[in-house]
Amino acid sequence: xxxxxxxxxxxxxxxxxxxxxxxxxxxxxxxxxxxxxxxxxxxxxxxxxxxxxxxxxxxxxxxxxxxxxxxxxxxxxxxxxxxxxxxxxxxxxxxxxxxxxxxxxxxxxxxxxxxxxxxxxxxxxxxxxxxxxxxxxxxxxxxxxxxxxxxxxxxxxxxxxxxxxxxxxxxxxxxxxxxxxxxxxxxxxxxxxxxxxxxxxxxxxxxxxxxxxxxxxxxxxxxxxxxxxxxxxxxxxxxxxxxxxxxxxxxxxxxxxxxxxxxxxxxxxxxxxxxxxxxxxxxxxxxxxxxxxxxxxxxxxxxxxxxxxxxxxxxxxxxxxxxxxxxxxxxxxxxxxxxxxxxxxxxxxxxxxxxxxxxxxxxxxxxxxxxxxxxxxxxxxxxxxxxxxxxxxxxxxxxxxxxxxxxxxxxxxxxxxxxxxx
Amino acid sequence: xxxxxxxxxxxxxxxxxxxxxxxxxxxxxxxxxxxxxxxxxxxxxxxxxxxxxxxxxxxxxxxxxxxxxxxxxxxxxxxxxxxxxxxxxxxxxxxxxxxxxxxxxxxxxxxxxxxxxxxxxxxxxxxxxxxxxxxxxxxxxxxxxxxxxxxxxxxxxxxxxxxxxxxxxxxxxxxxxxxxxxxxxxxxxxxxxxxxxxxxxxxxxxxxxxxxxxxxxxxxxxxxxxxxxxxxxxxxxxxxxxxxxxxxxxxxxxxxxxxxxxxxxxxxxxxxx
Numbered sequence: 001x002x003x004x005x006x007x008x009x010x011x012x013x014x015x016x017x018x019x020x021x022x023x024x025x026x027x028x029x030x031x032x033x034x035x036x037x038x039x040x041x042x043x044x045x046x047x048x049x050x051x052x053x054x055x056x057x058x059x060x061x062x063x064x065x066x067x068x069x070x071x072x073x074x075x076x077x078x079x080x081x082x083x084x085x086x087x088x089x090x091x092x093x094x095x096x097x098x099x100x101x102x103x104x105x106x107x108x109x110x111x112x113x114x115x116x117x118x119x120x121x122x123x124x125x126x127x128x129x130x131x132x133x134x135x136x137x138x139x140x141x142x143x144x145x146x147x148x149x150x151x152x153x154x155x156x157x158x159x160x161x162x163x164x165x166x167x168x169x170x171x172x173x174x175x176x177x178x179x180x181x182x183x184x185x186x187x188x189x190x191x192x193x194x195x196x197x198x199x200x201x202x203x204x205x206x207x208x209x210x211x212x213x214x215x216x217x218x219x220x221x222x223x224x225x226x227x228x229x230x231x232x233x234x235x236x237x238x239x240x241x242x243x244x245x246x247x248x249x250x251x252x253x254x255x256x257x258x259x260x261x262x263x264x265x266x267x268x269x270x271x272x273x274x275x276x277x278x279x280x281x282x283x284x285x286x287x288x289x290x291x292x293x294x295x296x297x298x299x300x301x302x303x304x305x306x307x308x309x310x311x312x313x314x315x316x317x318x319x320x321x322x323x324x325x326x327x328x329x330x331x332x333x334x335x336x337x338x339x340x341x342x343x344x345x346x347x348x349x350x351x352x353x354x355x356x357x358x359x360x361x362x363x364x365x366x367x368x369x370x371x372x373x374x375x376x377x378x379x380x381x382x383x384x385x386x387x388x389x390x391x392x393x394x395x396x397x398x399x400x401x402x403x404x405x406x407x408x409x410x411x412x413x414x415x416x417x418x419x420x421x422x
Numbered sequence: 423x424x425x426x427x428x429x430x431x432x433x434x435x436x437x438x439x440x441x442x443x444x445x446x447x448x449x450x451x452x453x454x455x456x457x458x459x460x461x462x463x464x465x466x467x468x469x470x471x472x473x474x475x476x477x478x479x480x481x482x483x484x485x486x487x488x489x490x491x492x493x494x495x496x497x498x499x500x501x502x503x504x505x506x507x508x509x510x511x512x513x514x515x516x517x518x519x520x521x522x523x524x525x526x527x528x529x530x531x532x533x534x535x536x537x538x539x540x541x542x543x544x545x546x547x548x549x550x551x552x553x554x555x556x557x558x559x560x561x562x563x564x565x566x567x568x569x570x571x572x573x574x575x576x577x578x579x580x581x582x583x584x585x586x587x588x589x590x591x592x593x594x595x596x597x598x599x600x601x602x603x604x605x606x607x608x609x610x611x612x613x614x615x616x617x618x619x620x621x622x623x624x625x626x627x628x629x630x631x632x633x634x635x636x637x638x639x640x641x642x643x644x645x646x647x648x649x650x651x652x653x654x655x656x657x658x659x660x661x662x663x664x665x666x667x668x669x670x671x672x673x674x675x676x677x678x679x680x681x682x683x684x685x686x687x688x689x690x691x692x693x694x695x
Contacts, residue, residue, distance in 0.1 A: 155448075173577070175591060176573070176577060176586065176591050176592070177577060177591060177592050177593065178591060178592075178593050179590070179591035179592075179593035179594045180593075270656075271655070271656020271658070272652075272656040272657055272658030272659050272661075272662075273656075273658065274592060274593070274659065291578065294659065294660055294661070295658070295659045295660065297577055297578060299580070303580050306580070307582065310582065
């Protein structure tokens with residue numbers, strides 16, 4: 001009997017330096033799938049690697065051996081001895097592996113719980129593996145259930161509804177103001193990790209032109225190049241404000257960089273189009289009085305933190321609901337796996353054919369008159385004999401499958417042939 | 423019978439939309455939309471039946487006028503819903519249609535007092551239909567304005583509560599209000615023009631300075647100013663939302679208030695005793 005086994009590391013178990021070393025490119029993933037599929041201890045394999053995790057999901061007769069094979073392969077590929085990264089790895093068997101897979105795809109295991117990208121990444125990984133025929137009946141079924149569970153979590157809980165990082169919160173607010181962010185022009189004032197992350201998120205949302213204003217023009221030019229935008233001088237900010245929609249500011253300046261007097265004439269020139277200021281700097285860069293101008297909105301870091309705090313609360317409540325959905329999914333999947341076992345399948349096949357034969361024999365007998373009891377018994381015996389002969393080969397097929405590596409395939413074929421449901 | 427069925431559909435739809443507002447279940451919203459469509463279909467059937475029986479559009483008392491107003495609201499909402507997919511507007515439109523329709527049911531069905539020639543005229547039909555569709559579109563603009571102000575306050579005051587989560591973006595609300603006003607204003611203009619022509623045919627003069635005519639002119643000017651300011655001065659957002667609400671208040675007064683509080687030949691169409 002094959003078991004499902006999973007090993008990997010994520011942001012909770014491994015520092016970023018380790019994750020970087022072990023992360024795999026698409027090409028490496030494809031090669032790894034080929035290599036592991038050829039391995040005698042691994043029957044099915046699925047592999048995925050994102051910036052926060054590397055996971056190897058396998059189906060194998062001997063789970064431990066499969067995990068050792070995966071570790072060995074990664075070690076050889078990355079040129080890193082196993083004992084150097086082994087402490088970062090987790091290993092899950094059977095139900096725990098299933099639960100882990102469901103949680104990952106439902107974004108319950110993400111760094112930002114509920115973030116939506118992970119499901120897409122898992123799907124990509126599955127399509128990649130499926131195209132290389134790395135997965136078989138067990139993992140195919142598992143992955144379909146995984147997508148189903150993740151979809152349920154997304155639609156039945158509010159886990160993905162709210163933002164829980166500064167840059168997500170800023171995006172969420174911007175979307176409440178502008179609707180779509182497509183083509184919205186961005187002005188980044190100063191630099192800083194959080195501000196740059198926010199700009200990156202805006203770019204993901206198809207934001208339009210990007211301007212970068214920085215005290216030192218060199219750094220500005222460098223950033224602008226990174227975002228494919230253009231650098232401007234600080235003195236050019238007032239005129240630039242007329243054209244941009246979202247301003248993200250994080251300079252080290254002790255005084256306001258953008259003042260109310262600077263923005264007031266801009267509002268008029270903008271003809272009522274909304275303008276959104278995101279102030280990530282401490283001390284603040286953007287005069288809070290600007291928020292009182294019409295169609296101008298200013299959020300500083302504390303405001304954004306408040307958004308996040310509120311959202312984290314709601315997410316926690318939603319995560320409990322989500323875990324219940326995952327648990328239901330695990331139970332359903334385990335039931336299916338249980339059904340794949342040989343003996344119940346053989347019994348089910350025999351019972352199915354026997355019930356058909358008996359039903360037909362009795363129907364025929366009830367229509368015939370003048371038969372003696374012995375004659376009736378002989379006909380019934382004939383029915384039973386037919387059943388035994390008919391199921392003989394299918395049962396052999398199932399049993400042979402169990403001796404080969406393709407046990408679950410044989411079982412799932414047999415169940416499909418005889419239309420036996422879990 | 424048709425009336426009761428219509429009211430029942432509108433009621434069910436309004437309930438569904440309110441449930442949607444609180445619980446945000448997509449299926450409930452779809453049910454509300456579907457029920458509203460069913461209500462509109464039955465309502466239309468009822469109007470056609472009555473019109474065929476009478477030989478003209480039934481608008482000779484308050485009952486029928488309100489009923490037609492509800493129908494126009496329903497039609498405009500269904501159009502906007504299909505075009506802009508702002509689901510939450512149903513929370514405004516379904517109860518509005520229900521309110522107008524049930525109010526209509528409460529008013530006695532009085533017989534017409536004017537000769538049939540007053541009603542059975544193409545220009546009369548064109549006048550009433552365009553005016554009512556225009557008013558319904560402007561009612562939607564008012565609704566969009568109310569939602570805009572709710573959402574704008576939430577964002578500006580940084581109170582992200584009940585409405586913040588449920589309402590669409592400012593941009594969408596503003597856009598929908600704008601489209602509603604363009605449509606409403608165009609229909610209103612057409613309605614006024616057909617009204618003038620109709621007046622010329624029946625009473626042999628374009629304008630009789632009836633209070634309704636005067637107030638219609640005032641409402642038309644308000645919306646004309648609003649559109650002009652938007653196109654030339656770029657007046658959007660909060661101010662535009664308030665003006666849409668104010669414009670609709672004047673329009674409501676024109677539609678009903680004038681008939682109740684002032685004398686004039688339009689009073690014939692909103693009699694209730």
